[in-house]
Amino acid sequence: MLMYEIDRNSSDPIYIQIYQHIKEDIECGLIKSGEKLPSKRSLAENIGVSVITAENAYAQLAAEGYIRSSPKKGYFVQRLPNIPEKREASEDLAQPEEFFAQNNDVPELFPFTVWARLIREELTMKQTTLMTPAPAEGVFELRKAIAEHLKSFRNMNVSPEQIIIGAGTEYLYILIRILLGDRSLIAVEEPGYGKIADIYTSLGMRCERIPMQSDGIDVEALAASSADAAHISPSHHFPTGVVTSIAKRYSLLGWAAEGRYIIEDDYDSEFRLSSRPIPPMFSIDVTDRVIYMNTFSKSLTSTIRISYMILPMPLLKRFKERLKFFSCPVSTFEQYTLARFIESGAFERHIRRLRRYCRSKRDRLMALVSENELFKNAEVSGMSAGMHCLVKFDSILSDDELLERVKAMGLKADKLSEHYHAPPDEELHTLVIYY
Amino acid sequence: MLMYEIDRNSSDPIYIQIYQHIKEDIECGLIKSGEKLPSKRSLAENIGVSVITAENAYAQLAAEGYIRSSPKKGYFVQRLPNIPEKREASEDLAQPEEFFAQNNDVPELFPFTVWARLIREELTMKQTTLMTPAPAEGVFELRKAIAEHLKSFRNMNVSPEQIIIGAGTEYLYILIRILLGDRSLIAVEEPGYGKIADIYTSLGMRCERIPMQSDGIDVEALAASSADAAHISPSHHFPTGVVTSIAKRYSLLGWAAEGRYIIEDDYDSEFRLSSRPIPPMFSIDVTDRVIYMNTFSKSLTSTIRISYMILPMPLLKRFKERLKFFSCPVSTFEQYTLARFIESGAFERHIRRLRRYCRSKRDRLMALVSENELFKNAEVSGMSAGMHCLVKFDSILSDDELLERVKAMGLKADKLSEHYHAPPDEELHTLVIYY
Numbered sequence: 001m002l003m004y005e006i007d008r009n010s011s012d013p014i015y016i017q018i019y020q021h022i023k024e025d026i027e028c029g030l031i032k033s034g035e036k037l038p039s040k041r042s043l044a045e046n047i048g049v050s051v052i053t054a055e056n057a058y059a060q061l062a063a064e065g066y067i068r069s070s071p072k073k074g075y076f077v078q079r080l081p082n083i084p085e086k087r088e089a090s091e092d093l094a095q096p097e098e099f100f101a102q103n104n105d106v107p108e109l110f111p112f113t114v115w116a117r118l119i120r121e122e123l124t125m126k127q128t129t130l131m132t133p134a135p136a137e138g139v140f141e142l143r144k145a146i147a148e149h150l151k152s153f154r155n156m157n158v159s160p161e162q163i164i165i166g167a168g169t170e171y172l173y174i175l176i177r178i179l180l181g182d183r184s185l186i187a188v189e190e191p192g193y194g195k196i197a198d199i200y201t202s203l204g205m206r207c208e209r210i211p212m213q214s215d216g217i218d219v220e221a222l223a224a225s226s227a228d229a230a231h232i233s234p235s236h237h238f239p240t241g242v243v244t245s246i247a248k249r250y251s252l253l254g255w256a257a258e259g260r261y262i263i264e265d266d267y268d269s270e271f272r273l274s275s276r277p278i279p280p281m282f283s284i285d286v287t288d289r290v291i292y293m294n295t296f297s298k299s300l301t302s303t304i305r306i307s308y309m310i311l312p313m314p315l316l317k318r319f320k321e322r323l324k325f326f327s328c329p330v331s332t333f334e335q336y337t338l339a340r341f342i343e344s345g346a347f348e349r350h351i352r353r354l355r356r357y358c359r360s361k362r363d364r365l366m367a368l369v370s371e372n373e374l375f376k377n378a379e380v381s382g383m384s385a386g387m388h389c390l391v392k393f394d395s396i397l398s399d400d401e402l403l404e405r406v407k408a409m410g411l412k413a414d415k416l417s418e419h420y421h422a423p424p425d426e427e428l429h430t431l432v433i434y435y
Numbered sequence: 436m437l438m439y440e441i442d443r444n445s446s447d448p449i450y451i452q453i454y455q456h457i458k459e460d461i462e463c464g465l466i467k468s469g470e471k472l473p474s475k476r477s478l479a480e481n482i483g484v485s486v487i488t489a490e491n492a493y494a495q496l497a498a499e500g501y502i503r504s505s506p507k508k509g510y511f512v513q514r515l516p517n518i519p520e521k522r523e524a525s526e527d528l529a530q531p532e533e534f535f536a537q538n539n540d541v542p543e544l545f546p547f548t549v550w551a552r553l554i555r556e557e558l559t560m561k562q563t564t565l566m567t568p569a570p571a572e573g574v575f576e577l578r579k580a581i582a583e584h585l586k587s588f589r590n591m592n593v594s595p596e597q598i599i600i601g602a603g604t605e606y607l608y609i610l611i612r613i614l615l616g617d618r619s620l621i622a623v624e625e626p627g628y629g630k631i632a633d634i635y636t637s638l639g640m641r642c643e644r645i646p647m648q649s650d651g652i653d654v655e656a657l658a659a660s661s662a663d664a665a666h667i668s669p670s671h672h673f674p675t676g677v678v679t680s681i682a683k684r685y686s687l688l689g690w691a692a693e694g695r696y697i698i699e700d701d702y703d704s705e706f707r708l709s710s711r712p713i714p715p716m717f718s719i720d721v722t723d724r725v726i727y728m729n730t731f732s733k734s735l736t737s738t739i740r741i742s743y744m745i746l747p748m749p750l751l752k753r754f755k756e757r758l759k760f761f762s763c764p765v766s767t768f769e770q771y772t773l774a775r776f777i778e779s780g781a782f783e784r785h786i787r788r789l790r791r792y793c794r795s796k797r798d799r800l801m802a803l804v805s806e807n808e809l810f811k812n813a814e815v816s817g818m819s820a821g822m823h824c825l826v827k828f829d830s831i832l833s834d835d836e837l838l839e840r841v842k843a844m845g846l847k848a849d850k851l852s853e854h855y856h857a858p859p860d861e862e863l864h865t866l867v868i869y870y
Binding site: 106107110112115116119120123124127128130131132133134167168170171174177178182195198199202203204301302303304305306322323325326327328329330331332333334 | 541545547550551554558559566569602605609617630637638639736738741760762764767768769
């Protein structure tokens with residue numbers, strides 16, 4: 001089933017976006033030559049567009065020779081005369097030994113050739129620039145490139161001045177600690193990504209766990225706590241996959257408006273696979289209470305340590321007062337290279353490639369799951385984004401037994417209960433499966 | 436006057452070391468062809484070696500055609516048949532506009548060609564390695580390369596396991612805060628490098644200023660304080676240039692032995708221009724109370740953010756307990772490139788080149804100074820290392836007037852009093868001059 005994300009804020013017409021997605025999938029071999037495409041009616045339904053839009057997309061593909069229409073039979077992919085470079089990589093990806101490796105650290109997925117070319121060009125042409133120490137916030141070119149990326153990708157209106165570059169998210173937490181004060185109590189999600197609380201705690205801050213609900217963090221429990229800030233991931237919560245509802249987003253902003261802060265961790269927004277874009281809380285906040293945080297760890301590689309946060313104006317002022325004498329911890333060499341990588345469009349192409357990879361892994365996981373007795377009547381959730389899903393089994397097996405069976409299938413998984421600070425007493429029969 | 440540093444712990448004979456230094460200076464154009472060299476007697480005296488050693492060095496140079504001996508006249512540099520690549524760069528350095536720029540950020544000094552080659556090789560050959568997240572301490576190859584460098588360069592016996600890689604020294608301070616606890620009181624030098632206390636303070640630690648004396652920090656004042664640790668730079672204090680005496684080093688170790696810590700900041704040890712190597716306190720400490728800290732900011736460039744510290748065993752254990760889940764903040768791409776840069780010998784060559792550059796700038800500064808009336812009877816100190824010196828003027832001019840005059844000469848300088856947290860009331864008639 002073809003599922004593509006449509007950006008309704010894009011200046012490109014929707015039919016062109018669909019055309020481009022399908023064209024890329026054909027070029028990289030995800031859709032094989034000779035394969036039958038869905039009817040225009042079912043394509044329209046899948047993506048949530050009109051039939052005429054789907055028809056226009058197919059017409060464009062046919063006009064360019066990617067597909068052909070066979071009367072009464074449907075649309076079929078043409079054999080392409082030349083095998084593009086991408087294809088090889090895509091075929092590599094299908095090797096079973098790396099099927100369930102972590103996406104972001106698969107060497108075949110990193111754009112080594114482009115990166116090597118860009119860094120060589122920077123080292124040749126920008127020697128004086130590279131030797132100029134960056135301001136505490138990071139080099140302007142990178143912050144500008146990120147602002148433009150966020151505009152086109154997340155429809156966020158951000159000034160480069162608000163963007164602070166860090167060496168991994170830990171470093172940003174350190175800055176947040178200095179900005180919010182070391183007496184701050186930070187609310188974190190329960191269950192959640194355990195490292196967040198570990199780092200805050202090791203930096204001498206206090207953390208309080210607030211339960212997750214099906215539409216986001218429990219705002220009543222949050223209000224009852226004395227938290228000064230809440231570190232949350234409204235776009236796609238780990239491990240539950242919950243997307244915070246728009247109503248809850250406004251409640252959270254109401255809570256923050258009374259002198260508190262939301263730290264919006266948008267760690268895997270680039271991996272959204274469904275077609276409904278959700279505006280980040282930063283964009284709907286008019287009271288300057290949201291700190292937006294993101295990283296290139298997932299969208300590029302975790303081994304180039306580049307992350308960033310966007311500060312609301314009052315905190316930006318505080319940053320300039322308290323942190324102006326810090327040195328930006330990221331090498332100028334890599335900041336300029338990444339800026340070029342984003343500006344040149346290579347980053348966007350890279351994300352599309354990662355998404356296709358995720359989508360194909362997700363589809364294969366689903367195929368595997370649908371054939372397996374263990375998964376019968378299981379509820380699978382949290383697949384709208386990211387690289388993991390939650391599976392609640394209809395089984396009398398213990399969590400440990402379930403985990404053992406799933407691992408024996410070659411899947412990477414752990415128990416949902418492991419992601420609780422205080423795990424529930426009963427068995428949850430729920431695993432987090434990574435793809 | 437030729438002044439070279441001799442490493443008496445090196446496996447190379449001393450005459451070979453002298454031969455190599457002179458050979459390099461000839462090759463890079465610092466000693467011009469046709470120039471007369473000092474007599475073997477005065478060379479021996481300058482460097483503090485025997486006359487026979489100096490003679491052996493000259494004999495080797497003559498045998499290889501670098502110099503010729505002219506009976507009764509002395510030794511002269513031969514014209515070299517081919518101009519080596521280095522020469523151009525060295526001539527660039529002599530351009531007046533950059534004469535007093537900061538050494539470490541002069542683009543002509545950074546080994547761009549070597550660096551570009553190494554990073555290209557890493558990106559081609561180590562793709563899987565580069566995609567593997569580094570442990571919290573940093574990649575092993577770099578820590579091993581640093582350990583070997585410290586052995587050959589500082590005669591330090593350090594295991595790679597003790598070395599922790601950071602993104603600039605600020606990041607290391609953050610780790611130190613976590614290791615020592617946030618209630619720690621840190622003693623810092625007065626006068627001193629102001630940023631040290633600024634950063635500790637912004638991280639929520641308390642600092643106490645302890646006066647500097649002519650042989651290092653005032654140990655009595657330190658003992659009278661309730662400091663838990665002292666952050667000092669015994670090899671070469673900024674801004675006074677004081678080298679902590681060996682007696683004081685032992686007193687400091689005695690102070691630390693009672694459950695306290697010395698943070699030994701060896702920030703510019705690579706730039707020692709005199710020939711007496713002083714062992715770092717880390718090497719003479721048998722009670723595990725010294726944290727050694729260094730950076731590639733000065734010896735390579737401040738824009739590649741790589742620093743490191745060496746932990747004594749008990750703190751290493753604490754690191755593993757409390758900080759193991761932190762991600763190393765430096766990109767693996769640059770960690771592996773730097774490891775190769777050190778292992779290949781390129782780093783050592785680069786340091787020699789920087790030293791020659793510093794030495795020539797120092798000599799030219801001295802020449803400028805010796806001809807100027809303002810500097811008559813001035814005491815110049817702190818020139819055994821680093822890139823700055825202290826000048827105490829014999830003058831009735833105010834510090835501001837002195838600074839104005841010195842700046843008018845095209846020198847980069849500031850007032851010693853600016854480096855005090857609580858500047859003395861009277862005029863110090865002393866400037867820090869950077870070269």
